[in-house]
Amino acid sequence: MRYRIGVDLGGTNIAVGVVDEEYRILGRGKIKTRAPRPAEEIAADMASACRMALSEAGLTEADVEWIGVGSPGIIDPVAGLVEFSNNLDFHHVPLRRLFSEATGKPVFLENDANVAAFGEALAGGARGFSDVVALTLGTGVGGGIIIGGKIYAGSNHAGAELGHVGMVYGGLPCSCGHSGCVEMYCSVKALIRQTREKMRARPDSAMWQMCGGDIEQVGGRLAFQAQRAGDEAAGEVVRQYIDYLGYAVTNFISIFQPQIVLIGGGISHEGEPLLGPVRAYVRAHRLFENAATRVEAATLSNDAGIIGAAFLGI
Ligand SMILES: [Zn+2]
Known part of the structure; x- marks a missing residue:
């Protein structure tokens, strides 16, 4: 079984889940976003929430293939940037690099509403x-x-x-x-x-x-x-x-x-x-x-x- 982590970065909460190949969430982590604050601090808390979720799932970082992040705002998934987010007060933030450095894992970044639609298409009402x-x-x-x-x-x-x-x-x-x-x-x-x-x-x-x-x-x-x-x-x-x-x-x-x-x-x-x-x-x-x-x-x-x-x- 392969495991990936999904991060829902919101203006209020950072919600994280370890997800298996059957779309089951095996462990969760949650930390307040407390935006606005420096992106490095938010990335560090996202990494802490990932460790919480792994511990609840009984897994370690070595079990994780990659981490995906849904962020509010205008996201450039190719460059890994949050171009602009009103909720996070982010302007041109290289969130993929910051979060990858904080976790040592490959990171994918997308807009939160797009990610939610993708989740519903994979495993929800639009499966x-x-x-x-x-x-x-x-x-x-x-x-x-x-x-x-x-x-x-x-x-x-x-x-x-x-x-x-x-x-x-x-x-x-x-x-x-x-x-x-x-x-x-x-x-x-x-x-x-x-x-x-x-x-x-x-x-x-x-x-x-x-x-x-x-x-x-x-x-x-x-x-x-x-x-x-x-x-x-x-x-x-x-x-x-x-x-x-x-x-x-x-x-x-x-x-x-x-x-x-x-x-x-x-x-x-x-x-x-x-x-x-x-x-x-x-x-x-x-x-x-x-x-x-x-x-x-x-x-x-x-x-x-x-x-x-x-x-x-x-
Ligand atoms: Zn409008």
Whole structure:
């Protein structure tokens, strides 16, 4: 059996797993990222987290073939650089070299959303599919594209930013500098904004009682919960949100014609009440009647980044 290590380097945590050839995580390590701080220190803590994971797995460094890292930001996997990461405050950081020096192992580096999509394609909701579009609906909207079983990131390694594809001309301004981005309509943050707007317009909505009368307490699940409880205004929020998401997914299907679109992140836990109507939207609006792209939920959650990273060397 061969073992590899996957590192999910986040703005908050460094999460590490020792992964075997069957995509099983045998041991884990976790350390706070405490960004911003010097990249050498973060690389040293990533190496410590790897040692924790190896010890839990009952293995040693000699058992490890290579280490893969998924990092936020714009990554140049060929040069091994984090070109820019807002979350880590990294500018042109040679993370592959620093981490390889800290561990004595070959290191592979990729963007975290791309790595998570790769993990889902290898071992998760898109297992067995070679052409995959993955959307993660979190605070923002992350995107990953797998074509022919490989990560597609474009010529500047900055592609697959599906959250920053425009979908409303002249729409809401986005932090990226563009406007009307998918992220402004399909993220958890967007859903919370849409929920609050509806509540202000509908003082009769049960959503008010469900959040204790405090609009600041509104989370991404409230509209779905209130819809299930029969609240009409909540149903309108959910239907509008699903229309936005269906619109975005239909666009991505028209561009890539993947075998499967995977929806991940917190909102994907809503399951069929979310996915069923998105599939219906896609069926009603797709370009090719016979195209049969599936729309499913991601299954690996945070482990997708660890498993995908561990297999970057294949
Ligand atoms: Zn944007």
